[in-house]
Amino acid sequence: MNWRENYQPTAEIALRRTVSGCPLIINRIELDINATYGKARGDFDADVASVFIRNEVEDQYKSIVNEEGESSFYGECQWLFRTSGKPRILRKLLNCKTIDAQGERGTSQPFAAYTPDQLPGKTVKMHIKLADEEKPGWGDTWVKVPNGWKRCMGKGYEDQRAYCNGNYKDFSTFQMPDGRQCTIYPGCTE
Template sequence: MKQVLRIASLSGLAMSAGCVNTQPNTFTFTADLPPDFAYEAAVYYVPAPGETCTVETRYNKAPVFNREWRKAYKPDSEIVIRRTRMGCPLVISRIELEIYSAYGKDWSDISHDSANVVIRDELEAQYKGMFSEAGESTFYGQCQWLFRTSGKPRILRKILDCKKTNPQGELGRGRPFSAYTLDQLPGKTVRMKIKLADEERPAIGDTWVKVPNGWKRCLGKHFEDQYAFCYGNYQDFSGFQMPDGQRCTIYPGCTE
């Protein structure tokens, strides 16, 4: 009798195990970025489909990945798909991404631009990212440095400008972006692949003049002129200061 009960008990456990959902509750987000670039990812959640509960925004945000990217950066982030907060079942809704890079050593010599991943219960086919047989989906973008001067010393500052592209590198409209449905994500990998444009360009038009070996800064009305548009004067130029304090007359080579 004991043997029969033991077999029945084991059979019941096996049947129970067979009913458990074995799908992973996470997926991996990763990025291929240019040298000295990093991303920061903030993950947001909403009540699961069919739920009527609500959770304040401060409770539906997961810890930010790579918040201290200048000190410790990890390209792979394991992201939870479903979680419960304040008794409310939640599902991932979006990942807000910031792409960072530093152009100088000072804490303020950095710039960033945004990218996004959106997750929905359902999506129209044309908006839905696709996964390979290996379980990976990649979306693409390109970042470009824009340069300008600011302040009375005309210190060079740089701005990061990122746009989405197709796999062939052709620029599209808007920031790097992809979208998926909840049922696509368990156990998969979403990869953001960003390249850096070969050339930098002025952030503001009609302020620099292209010359054979770089760019020269128009003088404007006088050196203290903060806007310093060229206005057709392509003969009078001013020097400027690099973030490290070096005085220059041409960018990026510094000296002609």
């Protein structure tokens, strides 16, 4: 199924079934989170969220189903940007983490955990939001400036890693997914 054209936000899932006389129960539902950052076919990335179903779940991880038969869990996805290849084309990585009631990002991917008896006839909702700010995919490769981020030069354009290594004055250009040559991200030009 093409998620870009046929997004289905709801699904009904049978927890138990029997195959060849063997009773089975689902123990994990993996939910793909897909997002695009450009118009080309390859300008997307993905992460996952999970619903775990276990016979026993520690209280600190066990999700609650309310009186209306609904349960929700929350996450936040953030774009991490980097450059790739000799022309230093900007690419993005989708990084999704669980968030608490105050909106603070956790360290794990978004998840909910239930025991099998909690779920029959119930509704589980996943709420995912996109972080307001993007950040570099890893440290010491971009420098924060008033209008955004500048890409460190490294040892030159041949240097794929291009760490700053203390040089916060020499920057490189990079190519946006749409082909524009830029000096600053996200605004392209200063």
